[in-house]
Amino acid sequence: METMxxxxxxxxxxxxxxxxxxxxxxxxxxxIQNESxxxxxxxTFPNSRVEYWKYTRTGxxxxxxxxxxTQKEAEIPENLPVSKYRMVFVNGYxxxxxxxxxxxxxxxxxxxxxxxxxxxxxxxxxxxFKALNTAMPQDGYIIHLIRDVIVEDPIQMVFxxxxxxxIVQPRSFVKLESGSGLKVSEFHIHANGSRVFANIHSEVSVxxxxxxxxxxxxxxxxxxxxxxxTFGEQDKNCTYSQNTFTLSGNWTRNNSTIRLTGEHxxxxxxxxxxxxxxxxxxxxxxxxxxxxxxESNELYRGVLIDKSTGVFNGKVFVRxxxxxxxxxxxNGNIIFSDTATMNSKPELEIYADDVKCSxxxxxxxxxxxAIFYLMARGLSRESARKLLINAFAxxxxxxxxxxxxxxxxxxxxxxxxx
Amino acid sequence: xxxxxxxxxxxxxxxILKGLTLDVKPGEVHAIMGPNxxxxxxxxxVLAGNEDFEVTEGSVNFxxxxxxxxxxxxxxxxxxxxxxxxxxxxxxxxxxxxxxTAINEKREALGQDPISAKDxxxxxxxxxxxxxxxxxxxxxxxxEGFSGGEKKRNEIFQMAMLEPxxxxxxxxxxxxxIDALRIVANGVNKLRSKDRSFIVVTHYQRLLDYxxxxxxxxxxxxxxxxxxxxxxxxxxxxxxxxxxxxEADAVAV
Numbered sequence: 001m002e003t004m005x006x007x008x009x010x011x012x013x014x015x016x017x018x019x020x021x022x023x024x025x026x027x028x029x030x031x032i033q034n035e036s037x038x039x040x041x042x043x044t045f046p047n048s049r050v051e052y053w054k055y056t057r058t059g060x061x062x063x064x065x066x067x068x069x070t071q072k073e074a075e076i077p078e079n080l081p082v083s084k085y086r087m088v089f090v091n092g093y094x095x096x097x098x099x100x101x102x103x104x105x106x107x108x109x110x111x112x113x114x115x116x117x118x119x120x121x122x123x124x125x126x127x128x129f130k131a132l133n134t135a136m137p138q139d140g141y142i143i144h145l146i147r148d149v150i151v152e153d154p155i156q157m158v159f160x161x162x163x164x165x166x167i168v169q170p171r172s173f174v175k176l177e178s179g180s181g182l183k184v185s186e187f188h189i190h191a192n193g194s195r196v197f198a199n200i201h202s203e204v205s206v207x208x209x210x211x212x213x214x215x216x217x218x219x220x221x222x223x224x225x226x227x228x229x230t231f232g233e234q235d236k237n238c239t240y241s242q243n244t245f246t247l248s249g250n251w252t253r254n255n256s257t258i259r260l261t262g263e264h265x266x267x268x269x270x271x272x273x274x275x276x277x278x279x280x281x282x283x284x285x286x287x288x289x290x291x292x293x294x295e296s297n298e299l300y301r302g303v304l305i306d307k308s309t310g311v312f313n314g315k316v317f318v319r320x321x322x323x324x325x326x327x328x329x330x331n332g333n334i335i336f337s338d339t340a341t342m343n344s345k346p347e348l349e350i351y352a353d354d355v356k357c358s359x360x361x362x363x364x365x366x367x368x369x370a371i372f373y374l375m376a377r378g379l380s381r382e383s384a385r386k387l388l389i390n391a392f393a394x395x396x397x398x399x400x401x402x403x404x405x406x407x408x409x410x411x412x413x414x415x416x417x418x
Numbered sequence: 419x420x421x422x423x424x425x426x427x428x429x430x431x432x433x434i435l436k437g438l439t440l441d442v443k444p445g446e447v448h449a450i451m452g453p454n455x456x457x458x459x460x461x462x463x464v465l466a467g468n469e470d471f472e473v474t475e476g477s478v479n480f481x482x483x484x485x486x487x488x489x490x491x492x493x494x495x496x497x498x499x500x501x502x503x504x505x506x507x508x509x510x511x512x513x514x515x516x517x518x519t520a521i522n523e524k525r526e527a528l529g530q531d532p533i534s535a536k537d538x539x540x541x542x543x544x545x546x547x548x549x550x551x552x553x554x555x556x557x558x559x560x561x562e563g564f565s566g567g568e569k570k571r572n573e574i575f576q577m578a579m580l581e582p583x584x585x586x587x588x589x590x591x592x593x594x595x596i597d598a599l600r601i602v603a604n605g606v607n608k609l610r611s612k613d614r615s616f617i618v619v620t621h622y623q624r625l626l627d628y629x630x631x632x633x634x635x636x637x638x639x640x641x642x643x644x645x646x647x648x649x650x651x652x653x654x655x656x657x658x659x660x661x662x663x664x665e666a667d668a669v670a671v
Contacts, residue, residue, distance in 0.1 A: 376493075379523055
């Protein structure tokens with residue numbers, strides 16, 4: 001038996017990862033770490049016969065011998081917006097020198113390896129990517145806000161990825177106690193020419209009356225892979241807002257799962273993506289209404305250029321108990337070329353009878369009539385397109401928590417359309 | 419200013435214009451009338467550079483240049499303006515931002531510096547009052563949620579902002595009540611000058627009570643079959659188009 005399992009590609013990869021893994025882990029995390037490590041032996045990479053992975057291939061990840069890097073230094077890109085507070089992570093290692101940590105009473109903010117907070121809320125590691133991260137986690141951030149502490153300025157989290165056949169597994173956890181408030185701006189930047197598999201896992205627990213808002217900007221590379229798993233759990237009367245902007249990247253998969261476990265809470269998750277060349281972007285979302293009187297809003301918009309492919313899968317559960325739920329979901333796509341592809345699948349499962357739920361998915365081309373109208377007024381074809389695409393993106397951009405992120409996003413849009 | 423010779427154009431392989439000839443001199447107002455399907459709107463679209471229409475024969479010279487050789491934006495820069503019959507709604511694009519971009523792209527094409535914010539706002543204020551366009555509308559998304567009358571007034575407002583040499587009004591009167599019609603016509607009249615020409619495409623004589631043309635042309639089956647003065651419009655109003663059709667068909671046979 002032993003010899004058989006040892007020959008699978010999963011086992012070879014795990015051996016390679018184990019031998020290069022050297023990140024410290026807090027004692028409080030070791031139990032779940034060991035559980036996941038044990039489970040890894042039985043897990044395999046999903047193929048396209050698995051519905052959850054139907055349109056996104058994992059073979060390109062599975063067939064490479066990834067290893068952890070020892071490189072802990074990298075340059076911060078110049079066009080990054082200035083920020084009062086900043087944490088910098090290079091290849092999964094916290095970089096103290098480049099970071100500016102807030103010193104606020106009631107706020108504990110540490111890199112993963114230095115925190116002893118009990119840090120796990122997500123259920124089940126039947127997914128190989130989750131199990132990999134949990135078995136060999138690296139630095140993300142651990143934030144704990146105690147009662148009624150509100151941090152006004154957004155905290156910028158900069159994740160830099162650099163290397164060849166390098167795996168990086170940031171692990172982050174945020175716990176917001178009652179009445180607290182936090183804003184986060186995350187940047188995930190793969191260096192040009194690098195070949196990194198970033199397997200990111202973030203968990204957020206928002207308690208009664210607390211408010212959590214995050215913007216995530218993803219800039220991948222031509223050969224990189226980027227998987228971002230987010231798990232949020234909401235108590236009553238609280239807000240969870242997340243905006244994800246996927247600006248580039250060969251292969252990007254975002255899984256966002258939010259559980260509404262208390263009444264009168266609000267969940268907003270939005271995204272914008274603009275892949276070109278052969279880039280692939282997949283957004284999977286699950287919003288689980290478990291309790292009554294909650295509201296969820298989802299707006300994902302994409303512009304697909306060249307031979308790029310996009311996937312949107314938005315699942316909304318409304319449990320039997322979740323009466324008076326308001327759930328809105330919308331996915332809109334503009335296909336910019338004859339060779340781009342979009343797969344969009346809204347899924348609503350409703351078990352309560354007194355609810356308001358709506359979903360819509362549209363995929364189409366840029367309106368020729370509108371382009372002619374603008375050109376007849378003197379705009380060049382390129383300006384007309386940019387104006388229309390920017391207007392299309394604006395519906396997501398206007399939801400930005402941190403307006404300082406706007407220029408970097410708009411710049412990418414305009415560069416990709418030129 | 420504008421010389422159209424033997425213009426033939428088709429859409430989706432259907433021939434619409436079949437040898438249209440027309441001369442427009444600076445300062446003149448030409449009305450193009452005709453029954454439904456005669457090619458009036460096609461003429462307007464072809465002149466503005468709509469690529470849905472294919473020019474199969476003929477030439478169009480505008481101020482000494484080959485108009486058909488230009489893209490829609492270049493025609494606009496050269497001084498051609500089309501007021502659309504059905505102005506397009508563009509959600510998320512503000513009227514003001516778009517006009518500023520339009521003006522500056524034209525200025526760039528002509529080798530001029532961008533318009534200053536102050537001059538631009540001054541011009542907006544002045545021209546919006548010309549068509550009694552509410553300040554709020556100028557700041558809203560282009561035509562989004564505008565009433566029919568507001569859309570047409572917005573067209574004339576944009577025309578005033580861009581200061582074209584040749585304006586083509588494509589059934590600007592359609593769907594307007596008498597008050598809106600008067601406002602739109604007043605706006606146009608205020609823009610009339612000895613260097614500025616207009617082609618007014620219309621189905622009804624009504625608009626021509628307010629915008630008095632120098633010439634009235636009747637378009638039928640893709641050609642101009644009759645040309646007269648404003649009295650011709652009155653005659654058409656009274657007698658309809660059938661007599662023109664008969665005359666034209668008789669000649670064709």
